[in-house]
Amino acid sequence: MTPQQEIEDLLARIALGDRKAFSRLYERTSAKLYGICLRVLGDRSEAEEALQEAYVRVWNRAELYRVNGYSPMTWLITLTRNIAIDRRRKRPARPAERIDLAETLPDLGPGPEKQAADRSEAALLMTCMRTLPPDRAMLVRRAYLEGHSYAELAAMTGAKLNTVRTWLRRALIQLRDCLDR
Amino acid sequence: MNAGRDSEDDLPGGDDALAAEYALGLLTPEETDAFEARILKDRALEARVVAWTESLALLGRDVPAVVPPAALRRRIEDAAWGREARPGLWRQILPYGLGGAAAALLLWAALGLGWLQPAAPGPALVAELALAEGGLHAGYYPETRELLIRRRGLAPPAEGDLELWVIAGDGPPVSLGLVPRDAETVRRALPAAVAALLPDAVVAVSLEPPGGAPGGAPTGPVLGRADVTAYTGT
Numbered sequence: 001m002t003p004q005q006e007i008e009d010l011l012a013r014i015a016l017g018d019r020k021a022f023s024r025l026y027e028r029t030s031a032k033l034y035g036i037c038l039r040v041l042g043d044r045s046e047a048e049e050a051l052q053e054a055y056v057r058v059w060n061r062a063e064l065y066r067v068n069g070y071s072p073m074t075w076l077i078t079l080t081r082n083i084a085i086d087r088r089r090k091r092p093a094r095p096a097e098r099i100d101l102a103e104t105l106p107d108l109g110p111g112p113e114k115q116a117a118d119r120s121e122a123a124l125l126m127t128c129m130r131t132l133p134p135d136r137a138m139l140v141r142r143a144y145l146e147g148h149s150y151a152e153l154a155a156m157t158g159a160k161l162n163t164v165r166t167w168l169r170r171a172l173i174q175l176r177d178c179l180d181r
Numbered sequence: 182m183n184a185g186r187d188s189e190d191d192l193p194g195g196d197d198a199l200a201a202e203y204a205l206g207l208l209t210p211e212e213t214d215a216f217e218a219r220i221l222k223d224r225a226l227e228a229r230v231v232a233w234t235e236s237l238a239l240l241g242r243d244v245p246a247v248v249p250p251a252a253l254r255r256r257i258e259d260a261a262w263g264r265e266a267r268p269g270l271w272r273q274i275l276p277y278g279l280g281g282a283a284a285a286l287l288l289w290a291a292l293g294l295g296w297l298q299p300a301a302p303g304p305a306l307v308a309e310l311a312l313a314e315g316g317l318h319a320g321y322y323p324e325t326r327e328l329l330i331r332r333r334g335l336a337p338p339a340e341g342d343l344e345l346w347v348i349a350g351d352g353p354p355v356s357l358g359l360v361p362r363d364a365e366t367v368r369r370a371l372p373a374a375v376a377a378l379l380p381d382a383v384v385a386v387s388l389e390p391p392g393g394a395p396g397g398a399p400t401g402p403v404l405g406r407a408d409v410t411a412y413t414g415t
Binding site (some may be wrong): 019022023026030031032034035036038039048051052055056057058059060061063064066067068069070071073074077078080081082085121122125126129140141143144145147149150165166168169170172173175176179 | 192193194197198201202205206207209231234235236237238239240241242243244245246247248249250253254256257258260261262302303322324325329364366367368
C-alpha cells in the first residue's frame with residue numbers, strides 16, 4: 001500500500017468511528033501538519049491549539065475527505081493550513097514586517113521528501129517554483145504559508161497594491177503553465 | 182469595488198488566476214462572496230479551484246515536519262473522542278461473536294437502519310429530498326460554511342442540470358448550486374448570506390438548462406422539496 005493509499009484507508013475507517021485508525025493517522029501525519037501550524041503561526045502553543053482543532057475536525061469530518069476529488073494528504077494539509085491561517089488572521093495586528101524583494105535568495109532545494117509516491121508531484125512543483133523569479137516565488141510561498149492579504153503584501157514590500165497583485169497573478173500564470181506541461 | 186483595486190479586466194490571468202487567488206485566500210470578503218456564488222454553478226471554475234488547491238498543497242508538503250510534544254496526542258484524542266469513553270462501532274458488534282464478513286454485513290445493516298450512531302457528528306443541518314427516480318441529500322457544515330450535495334441513486338438528467346434552491350419564509354428561492362454530474366457528491370462553500378437562509382427553510386430542486394437557471398430564479402419544473410432539519414444522527 002502506498003503512503004497515500006494508507007492514509008485514504010485510515011480516513012475511511014475514521015469516518016466509521018475507528019479510534020485506532022485515528023491514532024495511527026496521527027502517528028503518520030502529525031509531524032507534517034504540526035510543521036505547517038508552526039510555520040504559519042510561529043508560536044508553539046498556538047500551533048498546538050491549531051493542530052488540536054485540525055485533528056478534531058478530521059475526526060468529525062473524515063467522511064468529507066474524498067468529496068471534490070482531493071487527494072487525502074491535500075485534504076489534510078488544506079484543512080490544517082486553513083485553520084492555522086484563520087487563527088493567524090484573528091491575532092491582534094502586528095507591525096508589518098518589511099520585505100526587501102531585492103534580498104530574496106533563490107530556493108536551492110526542497111525539504112526531504114520521504115513519501116516516494118508523492119515525490120514526482122512535489123518535485124514538479126519545486127521545479128516550477130524555481131522557474132519563477134526568486135522574489136515572486138517568495139511572494140507565492142508567503143501568501144500560502146502566511147495568509148497575507150494583498151494590502152499586507154503591499155505594505156510589506158512598499159509596492160502599490162495593484163502592482164503586487166499583477167506580480168502575483170503573473171507568477172501564478174507562469175506556475176500554471178509550467179505545471180500543465 | 183474597493184478603491185485602489187483594478188477591475189478584473191485590467192488584471193492578467195483571468196479566471197484561472199482568480200481561482201488561485203481564492204485558493205490562497207487573497208480575495209476580499211466581497212470578492213470571495215462573488216466568487217463563491219459563481220462556483221455554485223460554474224463547474225469549470227470549480228475545477229480550477231480544485232486543481233490549484235492540489236498544487237498549492239504541495240507547498241505545504243515542503244514545510245519541514247516537526248514532531249509535536251508527546252502530551253499533545255492525548256489531549257487531542259480526548260478532545261476528539263469526548264471524555265466519556267463510548268464503545269466504538271466494532272465493539273458494539275463483537276459481543277455477538279460473529280466472523281469478519283458477517284460482522285461487516287451486520288455493521289452495514291445497522292448503520293443503514295440507524296441502530297448505531299456513527300461516532301463522528303455529521304452535518305449540522307440536513308435536507309433529504311425524494312424525487313421520482315431517486316434521492317438527494319444536502320448537508321450543511323457550519324465550521325467551514327460548506328454545503329454537501331449527494332445524489333442517492335439518482336442519475337444526472339440527460340439534458341439540463343438539476344439545481345438546488347433554498348426558500349426561507351416568504352422569500353424568493355436562492356440558488357444553492359448545481360447537483361453534481363460526474364461525481365455523486367460535491368461540497369462547496371456557500372456565500373454567508375446564502376448560508377444564513379438555511380435554518381428552518383425549505384430546499385427544492387428544479388430541472389434547469391445546462392449550467393443552471395440563467396437568471397437568479399428557477400425556470401424549470403420543481404422535482405422535489407424537503408424541510409431543512411437539524412441532523413440527529415439517524
